[in-house]
Amino acid sequence: xxxxxxxxxxxxxxxxxxxxxxxxxxxxxxxxxxxxxxxxxxxxxxxxxxxxxxxxxxxxxxxxxxxxxxxxxxxxxxxxxxxxxxxxxxxxxxxxxxxxxxxxxxxxxxxxxxxxxxxxxxxxxxxxxxxxxxxxxxxxxxxxxxxxxxxxxxxxxxxxxxxxxxxxxxxxxxxxxxxxxxxxxxxxxxxxxxxxxxxxxxxxxxxxxxxxxxxxxxxxxxxxxxxxxxxxxxxxxxxxxxxxxxxxxxxxxxxxxxxxxxxxxxxxxxxxxxxxxxxxxxxxxxxxxxxxxxxxxxxxxxxxxxxxxxxxxxxxxxxxxxxxxxxxxxxxxxxxxxxxxxxxxxxxxxxxxxxxxxxx
Amino acid sequence: xxxxxxxxxxxxxxxxxxxxxxxxxxxxxxxxxxxxxxxxxxxxxxxxxxxxxxxxxxxxxxxxxxxxxxxxxxxxxxxxxxxxxxxxxxxxxxxxxxxxxxxxxxxxxxxxxxxxxxxxxxxxxxxxxxxxxxxxxxxxxxxx
Numbered sequence: 001x002x003x004x005x006x007x008x009x010x011x012x013x014x015x016x017x018x019x020x021x022x023x024x025x026x027x028x029x030x031x032x033x034x035x036x037x038x039x040x041x042x043x044x045x046x047x048x049x050x051x052x053x054x055x056x057x058x059x060x061x062x063x064x065x066x067x068x069x070x071x072x073x074x075x076x077x078x079x080x081x082x083x084x085x086x087x088x089x090x091x092x093x094x095x096x097x098x099x100x101x102x103x104x105x106x107x108x109x110x111x112x113x114x115x116x117x118x119x120x121x122x123x124x125x126x127x128x129x130x131x132x133x134x135x136x137x138x139x140x141x142x143x144x145x146x147x148x149x150x151x152x153x154x155x156x157x158x159x160x161x162x163x164x165x166x167x168x169x170x171x172x173x174x175x176x177x178x179x180x181x182x183x184x185x186x187x188x189x190x191x192x193x194x195x196x197x198x199x200x201x202x203x204x205x206x207x208x209x210x211x212x213x214x215x216x217x218x219x220x221x222x223x224x225x226x227x228x229x230x231x232x233x234x235x236x237x238x239x240x241x242x243x244x245x246x247x248x249x250x251x252x253x254x255x256x257x258x259x260x261x262x263x264x265x266x267x268x269x270x271x272x273x274x275x276x277x278x279x280x281x282x283x284x285x286x287x288x289x290x291x292x293x294x295x296x297x298x299x300x301x302x303x304x305x306x307x308x309x310x311x312x313x314x315x316x317x318x319x320x321x322x323x324x325x326x327x328x329x330x331x332x333x334x335x336x337x338x339x340x341x342x343x344x345x346x347x348x349x350x351x352x353x354x355x356x357x358x359x360x
Numbered sequence: 361x362x363x364x365x366x367x368x369x370x371x372x373x374x375x376x377x378x379x380x381x382x383x384x385x386x387x388x389x390x391x392x393x394x395x396x397x398x399x400x401x402x403x404x405x406x407x408x409x410x411x412x413x414x415x416x417x418x419x420x421x422x423x424x425x426x427x428x429x430x431x432x433x434x435x436x437x438x439x440x441x442x443x444x445x446x447x448x449x450x451x452x453x454x455x456x457x458x459x460x461x462x463x464x465x466x467x468x469x470x471x472x473x474x475x476x477x478x479x480x481x482x483x484x485x486x487x488x489x490x491x492x493x494x495x496x497x498x499x500x501x502x503x504x
Contacts, residue, residue, distance in 0.1 A: 038487040046497060081385065208410045211461035224411075230437065292383045294438050296413065305413045305432065311421055322414035322465075330464050359487060 001027050010039045014345055016113065017355035021348075025341055033336030035329060041359040048319040053079050053153060053288060056316065061147050063321060064357040066106050069098045070299040071321075072151040077232055078295040078308040079153050082288045089276040091155035092234040097168075097271045098138065098150050099297075100264040104175075105134040106300035107215075107257040107264075110352045111182070114254060117345035118195045123185060130178045133171050140167060155281025165272045172265050179265070183258050196250035200335040200347045203248060210331040214302020214324045216351055219256040220248035226298040237274070240267050250350040257352075286314050299324055301352050323357035362387045362439060365407050372402045386438035388430075393443045393452050400431075400441075400455045409433045415465040417473040417498070419447065427473055445475060447499075454480035472498040 003026050010018035018039035024031040044063055048056050060075045061068045073095050080087060112127035135145045142148035142158055150156050186192055202212070202220045217224055225242040227235040243259040245252035290312040297304045302324035311317040328351040335347050366389055370376050373395060380388040391399050403409040413432040420428060427450050431441040445452060454477040456462050469475050470483035474496035477483055485492065 038485065038489065041487040043497065209460045211410075211412055211459070230434070294383055294386050294432060294440070296434070296438070303413065303434075307414075307416045307430070307432065309418060309420070317421065318416070318418040320414065320416040320418075326464055327461065330461050 003031060008344075010036075014117070014348065015355075017353070019353070019355050021336075023336055023344065028341050030336055030339045030341060030344065033333050035332060037329065037355070037359055039359065040356050044360045045319055045321060048316050050315070052286065052314040053316065054286065056319070057151060057153065058147075058149065060321075061149065061151075063323070063360055064354055065146055066109060066354060067102055067299045067301065067304075067357070068147050069095075069102045069150055070297055070304060073099060073232070074295050074297040074304055074306045075308075075319075076151045076153050077297075078293050078306050079288060080284065081293045081295065082291045082308065082310050083153075083284055084289070085154065085282060085284060086233075087155045087282060088278050088280060089234065090159070090278045091280040093271050093275050094156045094158075094160065094280060095151065096234055096238070097268055098142070098148060100267045100271070101134050101138050103264045103300045104261050104268075105131050105138070106352075107261050108134065110257060110349070111186075111254070114196075114346065114349045115192070117349045118191060120189075120191060123182075123189075126178070127182065130175060130182070133175050133178075137168050137171050140164070152281065154284035155279070157281075159280045160275065165275070168268065168272060172268055176262075176265060179258070179261055183262075186254055186258050192254070193251060195343075195346055196254055196350070197247075199250040199343050200339055200350060201247070201249040202331065202335070206331065206334065210327065210334070212302075212327045212331050214299070214328075214352075215243075215256045215260060216253055216328055216331075217302065218242065218244045219252035221246040224303075226296050226303050230296050232295070232297055234271075238267055238270055240270075250346050253350050253352075287312065288314070288316075301325055301328065301354060301357070303327075321360055323354070323360070325352075325354040325358040328353060329358055362437070365403070365409075365439070368406065369399055369402050372406075373398050380442065382442070383438075383440055386432075386440050388440045388442050390442045390444070393429075393445055396431075396441070396443060397453050397455060397458070400458050403433060403439075403441075404458050407435070409435045409439065410459070411435060412459050412462055412465070413438075415462070415469050417469045417475065419473075419499070427475060429469065429475065450475040451478060452476070453478045456480050472496055474499050 008021040009015050010020045020036035023033040061072050063071045108131035112124045115123040139145045142150045207217045207220045207222045288310040292309045295306045305322045307320040309318040378390045411434045416430040426444045429443045433439045466477050467483045467486040471488050
Protein backbone atom coordinates (compact mmCIF):
# COMPACT_ATOMS: atom_id res chain seq x y z
CA UNK A 1 0.00 0.00 0.00
CA UNK A 2 1.46 3.37 -0.94
CA UNK A 3 1.43 6.64 0.90
CA UNK A 4 -0.96 9.26 -0.45
CA UNK A 5 -0.93 12.94 0.44
CA UNK A 6 -4.38 14.51 0.47
CA UNK A 7 -4.76 18.29 0.44
CA UNK A 8 -7.52 19.76 2.59
CA UNK A 9 -8.11 23.44 1.97
CA UNK A 10 -7.45 26.28 1.77
CA UNK A 11 -11.10 26.11 0.63
CA UNK A 12 -12.85 22.99 1.87
CA UNK A 13 -16.31 22.18 3.29
CA UNK A 14 -14.62 20.82 6.43
CA UNK A 15 -13.08 24.18 7.19
CA UNK A 16 -15.02 27.26 8.19
CA UNK A 17 -12.00 29.44 7.45
CA UNK A 18 -9.15 29.06 4.97
CA UNK A 19 -6.33 26.79 6.07
CA UNK A 20 -4.21 24.45 3.99
CA UNK A 21 -3.60 20.99 5.38
CA UNK A 22 -1.52 18.32 3.69
CA UNK A 23 -2.27 14.96 5.25
CA UNK A 24 -0.29 11.80 4.57
CA UNK A 25 -2.36 8.64 4.65
CA UNK A 26 -1.80 4.99 3.97
CA UNK A 27 -5.10 3.20 3.60
CA UNK A 28 -7.25 4.34 6.49
CA UNK A 29 -4.28 5.26 8.66
CA UNK A 30 -3.10 8.84 8.94
CA UNK A 31 0.71 8.99 9.00
CA UNK A 32 1.15 12.70 9.59
CA UNK A 33 0.28 16.13 8.37
CA UNK A 34 1.46 19.65 7.84
CA UNK A 35 -0.35 22.95 7.60
CA UNK A 36 0.00 26.32 5.95
CA UNK A 37 -1.41 29.54 7.38
CA UNK A 38 -1.70 33.04 6.01
CA UNK A 39 -4.77 32.95 3.77
CA UNK A 40 -6.54 35.54 5.91
CA UNK A 41 -3.47 37.48 7.02
CA UNK A 42 -4.48 41.15 7.05
CA UNK A 43 -1.36 42.75 8.46
CA UNK A 44 -3.28 44.05 11.46
CA UNK A 45 -0.14 44.59 13.58
CA UNK A 46 1.41 46.77 10.88
CA UNK A 47 -1.86 48.51 10.17
CA UNK A 48 -2.29 49.36 13.86
CA UNK A 49 0.88 51.47 13.68
CA UNK A 50 -0.73 53.72 11.07
CA UNK A 51 -3.89 54.48 13.08
CA UNK A 52 -4.39 56.27 16.33
CA UNK A 53 -5.30 54.47 19.54
CA UNK A 54 -9.00 55.20 19.20
CA UNK A 55 -9.17 54.12 15.56
CA UNK A 56 -7.46 50.89 16.52
CA UNK A 57 -10.34 49.74 18.75
CA UNK A 58 -12.62 48.77 15.83
CA UNK A 59 -9.60 47.39 13.95
CA UNK A 60 -8.65 45.14 16.85
CA UNK A 61 -12.27 44.00 17.18
CA UNK A 62 -11.86 42.51 13.72
CA UNK A 63 -8.92 40.27 14.56
CA UNK A 64 -11.54 37.63 15.32
CA UNK A 65 -15.18 37.21 14.40
CA UNK A 66 -15.97 35.06 17.42
CA UNK A 67 -13.97 36.40 20.36
CA UNK A 68 -13.93 40.02 19.18
CA UNK A 69 -14.71 41.44 22.61
CA UNK A 70 -11.78 39.90 24.48
CA UNK A 71 -9.43 41.38 21.88
CA UNK A 72 -10.64 44.92 22.46
CA UNK A 73 -10.72 44.29 26.21
CA UNK A 74 -7.05 43.29 26.19
CA UNK A 75 -6.06 46.11 23.88
CA UNK A 76 -7.95 48.77 25.85
CA UNK A 77 -6.53 47.48 29.12
CA UNK A 78 -3.00 47.72 27.66
CA UNK A 79 -3.58 51.31 26.54
CA UNK A 80 -5.16 52.22 29.91
CA UNK A 81 -2.20 50.68 31.72
CA UNK A 82 0.19 52.93 29.76
CA UNK A 83 -2.08 55.89 30.40
CA UNK A 84 -1.97 55.06 34.09
CA UNK A 85 -5.73 55.09 34.45
CA UNK A 86 -8.14 52.59 35.95
CA UNK A 87 -11.60 52.42 34.49
CA UNK A 88 -14.64 52.49 36.83
CA UNK A 89 -15.51 49.20 38.53
CA UNK A 90 -18.89 49.10 36.80
CA UNK A 91 -17.17 49.24 33.41
CA UNK A 92 -14.80 46.42 34.44
CA UNK A 93 -17.78 44.25 35.39
CA UNK A 94 -19.59 44.97 32.13
CA UNK A 95 -16.44 44.06 30.20
CA UNK A 96 -16.22 40.77 32.11
CA UNK A 97 -19.93 40.07 31.53
CA UNK A 98 -19.41 40.41 27.79
CA UNK A 99 -16.27 38.26 27.97
CA UNK A 100 -18.18 35.45 29.67
CA UNK A 101 -21.16 35.69 27.30
CA UNK A 102 -18.63 35.52 24.48
CA UNK A 103 -17.04 32.42 26.01
CA UNK A 104 -20.46 30.75 26.21
CA UNK A 105 -21.36 31.46 22.59
CA UNK A 106 -17.87 30.54 21.37
CA UNK A 107 -18.00 27.17 23.14
CA UNK A 108 -21.54 26.53 21.88
CA UNK A 109 -20.46 27.38 18.35
CA UNK A 110 -17.58 24.96 18.74
CA UNK A 111 -19.77 22.18 20.15
CA UNK A 112 -22.14 22.56 17.21
CA UNK A 113 -19.28 22.27 14.72
CA UNK A 114 -17.93 19.18 16.48
CA UNK A 115 -21.35 17.52 16.34
CA UNK A 116 -21.72 18.43 12.68
CA UNK A 117 -18.35 16.84 11.91
CA UNK A 118 -19.38 13.72 13.76
CA UNK A 119 -22.60 13.62 11.73
CA UNK A 120 -25.00 14.62 14.50
CA UNK A 121 -26.69 17.43 12.61
CA UNK A 122 -29.66 17.56 14.97
CA UNK A 123 -27.44 18.38 17.93
CA UNK A 124 -25.59 20.88 15.78
CA UNK A 125 -28.90 22.65 15.08
CA UNK A 126 -29.94 22.59 18.75
CA UNK A 127 -26.56 23.88 19.89
CA UNK A 128 -26.57 26.77 17.49
CA UNK A 129 -30.18 27.53 18.36
CA UNK A 130 -29.08 27.78 22.00
CA UNK A 131 -26.18 29.99 20.98
CA UNK A 132 -28.69 32.42 19.50
CA UNK A 133 -30.00 33.10 23.00
CA UNK A 134 -26.57 34.40 24.02
CA UNK A 135 -26.22 36.43 20.85
CA UNK A 136 -29.65 37.93 21.60
CA UNK A 137 -28.38 39.08 25.00
CA UNK A 138 -25.25 40.58 23.50
CA UNK A 139 -27.25 42.33 20.80
CA UNK A 140 -29.69 43.70 23.37
CA UNK A 141 -26.84 45.03 25.51
CA UNK A 142 -24.49 46.35 22.86
CA UNK A 143 -26.38 46.54 19.60
CA UNK A 144 -24.14 44.00 17.87
CA UNK A 145 -24.40 40.24 17.64
CA UNK A 146 -20.77 39.47 16.90
CA UNK A 147 -18.95 42.78 16.69
CA UNK A 148 -20.23 44.41 19.83
CA UNK A 149 -18.16 47.60 19.94
CA UNK A 150 -18.59 47.43 23.70
CA UNK A 151 -15.16 48.70 24.65
CA UNK A 152 -13.63 52.11 24.41
CA UNK A 153 -10.40 53.36 25.89
CA UNK A 154 -11.47 54.48 29.35
CA UNK A 155 -14.47 52.19 29.81
CA UNK A 156 -17.41 50.75 27.93
CA UNK A 157 -19.75 52.30 25.41
CA UNK A 158 -23.02 51.34 27.08
CA UNK A 159 -24.48 50.94 30.54
CA UNK A 160 -26.90 48.34 31.84
CA UNK A 161 -30.30 49.71 32.78
CA UNK A 162 -32.65 48.22 35.37
CA UNK A 163 -34.31 45.89 32.85
CA UNK A 164 -31.09 44.41 31.49
CA UNK A 165 -30.15 42.37 34.56
CA UNK A 166 -33.49 40.49 34.78
CA UNK A 167 -33.48 39.98 31.01
CA UNK A 168 -29.99 38.39 31.07
CA UNK A 169 -30.87 36.22 34.08
CA UNK A 170 -34.13 35.08 32.47
CA UNK A 171 -32.42 34.06 29.21
CA UNK A 172 -29.53 32.39 31.01
CA UNK A 173 -32.01 30.40 33.11
CA UNK A 174 -33.60 29.09 29.92
CA UNK A 175 -30.16 28.39 28.52
CA UNK A 176 -29.17 26.50 31.66
CA UNK A 177 -31.94 23.98 31.06
CA UNK A 178 -30.72 23.46 27.51
CA UNK A 179 -27.07 23.14 28.58
CA UNK A 180 -28.07 20.46 31.10
CA UNK A 181 -29.60 18.50 28.23
CA UNK A 182 -26.52 19.05 26.06
CA UNK A 183 -24.31 17.91 28.89
CA UNK A 184 -26.25 14.66 29.12
CA UNK A 185 -25.95 14.21 25.37
CA UNK A 186 -22.17 14.70 25.49
CA UNK A 187 -21.82 12.42 28.51
CA UNK A 188 -24.02 9.57 27.41
CA UNK A 189 -24.64 9.72 23.66
CA UNK A 190 -22.81 6.62 22.36
CA UNK A 191 -21.84 8.15 19.01
CA UNK A 192 -20.12 11.15 20.58
CA UNK A 193 -18.23 8.91 22.99
CA UNK A 194 -17.26 6.49 20.24
CA UNK A 195 -15.99 9.26 18.00
CA UNK A 196 -14.08 11.24 20.62
CA UNK A 197 -12.92 8.95 23.43
CA UNK A 198 -9.27 8.05 23.06
CA UNK A 199 -8.95 10.15 19.89
CA UNK A 200 -5.78 12.26 19.51
CA UNK A 201 -4.79 12.34 23.18
CA UNK A 202 -2.31 14.97 24.30
CA UNK A 203 -0.14 14.51 27.37
CA UNK A 204 0.58 17.39 29.78
CA UNK A 205 4.20 17.23 28.64
CA UNK A 206 3.20 17.74 24.99
CA UNK A 207 0.93 20.61 26.01
CA UNK A 208 3.84 22.31 27.81
CA UNK A 209 6.31 21.68 25.00
CA UNK A 210 4.05 23.35 22.46
CA UNK A 211 2.84 26.09 24.78
CA UNK A 212 -0.77 25.09 24.20
CA UNK A 213 -3.26 27.03 26.29
CA UNK A 214 -6.94 27.22 27.17
CA UNK A 215 -9.48 24.39 27.14
CA UNK A 216 -7.16 22.12 25.11
CA UNK A 217 -4.49 22.40 27.82
CA UNK A 218 -7.01 22.05 30.65
CA UNK A 219 -8.45 18.92 29.00
CA UNK A 220 -4.98 17.38 29.37
CA UNK A 221 -4.82 18.18 33.06
CA UNK A 222 -2.76 21.37 32.75
CA UNK A 223 -4.40 23.63 35.30
CA UNK A 224 -3.92 27.06 33.78
CA UNK A 225 -6.47 29.84 33.36
CA UNK A 226 -5.38 33.45 33.10
CA UNK A 227 -8.63 34.67 34.65
CA UNK A 228 -7.32 33.13 37.88
CA UNK A 229 -3.54 33.06 37.33
CA UNK A 230 -2.95 36.58 36.01
CA UNK A 231 -6.36 38.23 36.28
CA UNK A 232 -7.49 41.38 34.60
CA UNK A 233 -9.93 43.23 36.86
CA UNK A 234 -12.56 42.30 37.97
CA UNK A 235 -11.69 38.59 37.75
CA UNK A 236 -9.70 38.91 40.97
CA UNK A 237 -13.05 39.72 42.63
CA UNK A 238 -15.01 36.87 41.08
CA UNK A 239 -15.28 33.32 42.35
CA UNK A 240 -15.19 30.53 39.81
CA UNK A 241 -13.69 27.09 39.28
CA UNK A 242 -11.14 26.23 36.63
CA UNK A 243 -12.39 23.15 34.81
CA UNK A 244 -9.82 20.46 34.06
CA UNK A 245 -9.87 16.88 32.89
CA UNK A 246 -7.06 14.35 32.94
CA UNK A 247 -7.99 12.28 29.86
CA UNK A 248 -6.45 14.60 27.25
CA UNK A 249 -8.50 13.22 24.35
CA UNK A 250 -11.16 14.79 22.14
CA UNK A 251 -13.86 13.74 24.61
CA UNK A 252 -12.09 15.50 27.48
CA UNK A 253 -11.84 18.65 25.36
CA UNK A 254 -15.60 18.42 24.79
CA UNK A 255 -16.44 17.95 28.46
CA UNK A 256 -14.17 20.77 29.57
CA UNK A 257 -15.86 23.22 27.23
CA UNK A 258 -19.37 22.17 28.25
CA UNK A 259 -18.47 22.55 31.93
CA UNK A 260 -16.86 25.91 31.18
CA UNK A 261 -20.17 27.08 29.72
CA UNK A 262 -21.83 26.25 33.03
CA UNK A 263 -19.06 28.03 34.94
CA UNK A 264 -19.35 31.11 32.73
CA UNK A 265 -23.09 31.26 33.36
CA UNK A 266 -22.39 31.27 37.09
CA UNK A 267 -19.88 34.10 36.60
CA UNK A 268 -22.49 36.09 34.65
CA UNK A 269 -24.94 35.69 37.54
CA UNK A 270 -22.29 36.81 40.00
CA UNK A 271 -21.40 39.86 37.90
CA UNK A 272 -25.04 40.94 37.69
CA UNK A 273 -25.51 40.42 41.41
CA UNK A 274 -22.37 42.35 42.39
CA UNK A 275 -22.51 44.99 39.64
CA UNK A 276 -21.15 48.18 41.20
CA UNK A 277 -22.90 51.50 40.79
CA UNK A 278 -21.30 54.46 39.14
CA UNK A 279 -20.18 55.59 35.74
CA UNK A 280 -18.99 53.31 32.95
CA UNK A 281 -16.22 55.44 31.52
CA UNK A 282 -13.62 58.03 32.32
CA UNK A 283 -11.92 60.47 30.01
CA UNK A 284 -8.74 59.15 28.48
CA UNK A 285 -6.03 61.16 26.80
CA UNK A 286 -5.54 60.52 23.10
CA UNK A 287 -1.77 60.74 23.53
CA UNK A 288 -0.29 57.80 25.38
CA UNK A 289 2.90 58.25 27.42
CA UNK A 290 5.96 56.40 26.13
CA UNK A 291 6.28 52.92 27.54
CA UNK A 292 5.79 49.23 26.96
CA UNK A 293 3.29 46.85 28.46
CA UNK A 294 2.42 43.15 28.19
CA UNK A 295 -1.17 42.08 28.87
CA UNK A 296 -2.48 38.54 29.04
CA UNK A 297 -6.16 37.62 29.09
CA UNK A 298 -8.13 34.38 28.99
CA UNK A 299 -9.95 34.30 25.66
CA UNK A 300 -12.43 31.47 24.96
CA UNK A 301 -9.54 29.52 23.38
CA UNK A 302 -6.97 30.37 26.06
CA UNK A 303 -4.20 32.82 26.76
CA UNK A 304 -4.30 35.91 24.59
CA UNK A 305 -1.25 38.16 24.82
CA UNK A 306 -0.82 41.74 23.66
CA UNK A 307 2.47 43.63 23.69
CA UNK A 308 2.07 47.37 23.21
CA UNK A 309 4.76 50.01 22.87
CA UNK A 310 4.01 53.68 22.83
CA UNK A 311 6.49 56.34 21.78
CA UNK A 312 4.41 59.10 23.31
CA UNK A 313 2.39 59.88 20.21
CA UNK A 314 -1.27 59.16 19.44
CA UNK A 315 -0.67 55.84 17.66
CA UNK A 316 1.11 52.64 18.74
CA UNK A 317 4.78 52.24 17.88
CA UNK A 318 4.37 48.45 18.06
CA UNK A 319 1.41 46.22 18.73
CA UNK A 320 2.05 42.50 18.89
CA UNK A 321 -0.82 40.04 19.17
CA UNK A 322 -0.50 36.33 19.83
CA UNK A 323 -3.79 34.52 19.83
CA UNK A 324 -4.44 31.16 21.48
CA UNK A 325 -5.39 29.59 18.15
CA UNK A 326 -1.79 29.84 17.01
CA UNK A 327 -0.67 27.57 19.83
CA UNK A 328 -3.44 25.08 19.04
CA UNK A 329 -2.40 25.07 15.40
CA UNK A 330 1.23 24.41 16.32
CA UNK A 331 0.31 21.06 17.84
CA UNK A 332 -2.18 20.06 15.14
CA UNK A 333 0.39 18.30 12.89
CA UNK A 334 1.38 16.18 15.86
CA UNK A 335 -2.26 15.26 16.48
CA UNK A 336 -2.69 14.30 12.85
CA UNK A 337 -0.75 11.09 13.24
CA UNK A 338 -1.67 7.65 14.46
CA UNK A 339 -5.36 8.34 13.85
CA UNK A 340 -7.88 7.06 11.33
CA UNK A 341 -8.96 9.08 8.30
CA UNK A 342 -12.48 9.27 9.76
CA UNK A 343 -11.03 10.98 12.86
CA UNK A 344 -9.52 13.89 10.92
CA UNK A 345 -12.58 16.19 11.23
CA UNK A 346 -12.94 15.47 14.94
CA UNK A 347 -9.26 16.19 15.58
CA UNK A 348 -9.35 19.43 13.59
CA UNK A 349 -12.56 20.53 15.31
CA UNK A 350 -11.29 19.41 18.71
CA UNK A 351 -8.65 22.08 19.03
CA UNK A 352 -11.19 24.82 18.20
CA UNK A 353 -9.31 26.60 15.47
CA UNK A 354 -9.85 30.21 14.64
CA UNK A 355 -7.77 30.90 11.56
CA UNK A 356 -8.54 34.62 11.36
CA UNK A 357 -7.23 34.95 14.91
CA UNK A 358 -4.06 33.05 14.12
CA UNK A 359 -3.42 34.92 10.85
CA UNK A 360 -4.28 38.40 12.13
CA UNK B 361 11.32 34.89 43.17
CA UNK B 362 12.32 36.43 39.84
CA UNK B 363 15.43 37.92 41.50
CA UNK B 364 16.47 34.41 42.50
CA UNK B 365 15.99 33.22 38.91
CA UNK B 366 18.09 36.09 37.58
CA UNK B 367 20.90 35.51 40.08
CA UNK B 368 20.84 31.80 39.22
CA UNK B 369 21.14 32.60 35.53
CA UNK B 370 24.02 34.97 36.21
CA UNK B 371 25.90 32.49 38.39
CA UNK B 372 25.28 29.62 35.94
CA UNK B 373 26.64 31.56 32.99
CA UNK B 374 29.18 33.51 34.96
CA UNK B 375 28.40 37.10 34.07
CA UNK B 376 25.98 39.81 35.17
CA UNK B 377 23.10 40.91 33.00
CA UNK B 378 21.25 44.16 32.89
CA UNK B 379 17.75 44.30 34.33
CA UNK B 380 15.53 46.80 32.56
CA UNK B 381 12.30 48.47 33.52
CA UNK B 382 11.33 48.97 29.91
CA UNK B 383 8.11 46.98 30.27
CA UNK B 384 6.04 48.50 33.02
CA UNK B 385 4.48 45.30 34.32
CA UNK B 386 7.13 42.63 33.71
CA UNK B 387 10.70 41.84 34.63
CA UNK B 388 13.00 42.31 31.65
CA UNK B 389 16.49 40.89 31.42
CA UNK B 390 18.73 42.03 28.59
CA UNK B 391 21.16 39.38 27.42
CA UNK B 392 23.61 39.11 24.53
CA UNK B 393 22.17 37.09 21.66
CA UNK B 394 24.96 34.50 21.90
CA UNK B 395 23.85 33.62 25.46
CA UNK B 396 20.23 32.97 24.56
CA UNK B 397 20.40 29.18 24.47
CA UNK B 398 22.25 28.93 27.76
CA UNK B 399 19.82 31.28 29.48
CA UNK B 400 16.77 29.51 28.07
CA UNK B 401 18.23 26.20 29.18
CA UNK B 402 18.54 27.46 32.76
CA UNK B 403 15.07 29.03 32.63
CA UNK B 404 13.31 25.96 31.28
CA UNK B 405 15.22 23.11 32.85
CA UNK B 406 16.10 24.57 36.22
CA UNK B 407 13.29 27.00 36.93
CA UNK B 408 10.36 25.51 35.02
CA UNK B 409 9.72 28.50 32.78
CA UNK B 410 8.22 26.18 30.18
CA UNK B 411 5.62 28.55 28.86
CA UNK B 412 6.88 30.92 26.21
CA UNK B 413 3.87 33.10 25.38
CA UNK B 414 5.35 34.51 22.20
CA UNK B 415 8.30 36.32 20.66
CA UNK B 416 7.98 39.99 19.76
CA UNK B 417 10.38 41.74 17.43
CA UNK B 418 10.48 45.49 17.05
CA UNK B 419 12.58 48.39 15.84
CA UNK B 420 12.52 51.40 18.07
CA UNK B 421 12.86 55.03 17.10
CA UNK B 422 15.62 55.47 19.67
CA UNK B 423 17.69 52.58 18.34
CA UNK B 424 16.89 52.23 14.63
CA UNK B 425 19.99 50.21 13.73
CA UNK B 426 18.95 47.29 15.90
CA UNK B 427 16.11 44.81 16.03
CA UNK B 428 14.93 44.11 19.54
CA UNK B 429 13.72 40.57 20.07
CA UNK B 430 11.67 39.91 23.19
CA UNK B 431 10.98 36.42 24.50
CA UNK B 432 7.90 36.61 26.72
CA UNK B 433 8.02 33.79 29.28
CA UNK B 434 5.38 33.22 31.91
CA UNK B 435 5.31 31.30 35.15
CA UNK B 436 2.87 32.91 37.54
CA UNK B 437 4.02 36.26 36.23
CA UNK B 438 5.67 37.51 33.08
CA UNK B 439 9.41 37.42 32.50
CA UNK B 440 10.90 38.79 29.30
CA UNK B 441 14.33 38.25 27.78
CA UNK B 442 15.46 41.09 25.55
CA UNK B 443 18.07 40.69 22.83
CA UNK B 444 19.38 43.29 20.43
CA UNK B 445 20.39 42.20 16.94
CA UNK B 446 22.16 44.34 14.37
CA UNK B 447 19.60 45.27 11.74
CA UNK B 448 22.14 44.72 8.96
CA UNK B 449 22.84 41.14 9.95
CA UNK B 450 20.20 39.85 12.37
CA UNK B 451 21.22 36.33 13.31
CA UNK B 452 20.17 34.39 16.36
CA UNK B 453 20.20 30.77 17.53
CA UNK B 454 16.93 28.89 17.52
CA UNK B 455 15.61 27.43 20.78
CA UNK B 456 13.31 24.96 19.05
CA UNK B 457 15.05 21.99 20.65
CA UNK B 458 14.21 23.37 24.13
CA UNK B 459 10.70 24.57 23.27
CA UNK B 460 9.19 22.90 20.17
CA UNK B 461 6.24 25.30 20.28
CA UNK B 462 8.53 28.18 19.35
CA UNK B 463 8.43 27.11 15.70
CA UNK B 464 5.64 29.47 14.57
CA UNK B 465 7.03 32.39 16.60
CA UNK B 466 10.51 32.09 15.09
CA UNK B 467 9.10 31.74 11.59
CA UNK B 468 7.01 34.88 12.04
CA UNK B 469 9.96 36.91 13.31
CA UNK B 470 12.05 35.56 10.41
CA UNK B 471 9.60 36.55 7.70
CA UNK B 472 8.42 39.84 9.21
CA UNK B 473 11.85 41.18 10.30
CA UNK B 474 14.35 39.17 8.22
CA UNK B 475 15.95 37.57 11.27
CA UNK B 476 17.92 34.43 10.50
CA UNK B 477 17.60 31.58 12.97
CA UNK B 478 20.54 29.17 13.25
CA UNK B 479 20.29 25.57 14.39
CA UNK B 480 16.97 24.78 12.77
CA UNK B 481 15.95 23.44 9.40
CA UNK B 482 14.98 26.73 7.76
CA UNK B 483 12.10 29.08 8.50
CA UNK B 484 9.41 28.58 5.84
CA UNK B 485 6.87 31.41 5.56
CA UNK B 486 4.15 31.34 8.19
CA UNK B 487 1.79 34.13 7.17
CA UNK B 488 3.23 35.61 3.97
CA UNK B 489 2.64 34.02 0.55
CA UNK B 490 5.29 31.65 -0.84
CA UNK B 491 5.97 34.06 -3.72
CA UNK B 492 6.38 37.17 -1.51
CA UNK B 493 9.30 39.19 -2.91
CA UNK B 494 8.94 42.56 -1.22
CA UNK B 495 11.15 41.79 1.74
CA UNK B 496 10.25 41.66 5.43
CA UNK B 497 7.15 43.89 5.81
CA UNK B 498 7.96 45.14 9.29
CA UNK B 499 11.52 46.07 8.39
CA UNK B 500 10.58 49.58 7.49
CA UNK B 501 10.27 52.65 9.60
CA UNK B 502 7.73 52.07 12.32
CA UNK B 503 5.00 54.43 11.19
CA UNK B 504 5.06 54.53 7.41
